[in-house]
Amino acid sequence: xxxxxxxxxxxxxxxxxxxxxxxxxxxxxxxxxxxxxxxxxxxxxxxxxxxxxxxxxxxxxxxxxxx
Numbered sequence: 001x002x003x004x005x006x007x008x009x010x011x012x013x014x015x016x017x018x019x020x021x022x023x024x025x026x027x028x029x030x031x032x033x034x035x036x037x038x039x040x041x042x043x044x045x046x047x048x049x050x051x052x053x054x055x056x057x058x059x060x061x062x063x064x065x066x067x
Contacts, residue, residue: 004011039045
């Protein structure tokens with residue numbers, strides 16, 4: 001445990017990098033499967049309240065980094 005305690009910051013940085021890589025791959029896969037705004041317009045899909053709320057929460061979360 002001493003080794004982990006002594007290098008806790010390095011482990012946190014490594015896990016952050018892994019999570020960023022996984023999220024980037026997941027986002028790419030989702031974009032390829034679902035499309036973007038062009039898929040919304042072409043398929044005449046409606047945006048539901050939970051989808052809009054999720055997008056709004058995401059944008060607000062990102063905005064917190066810039067405040």
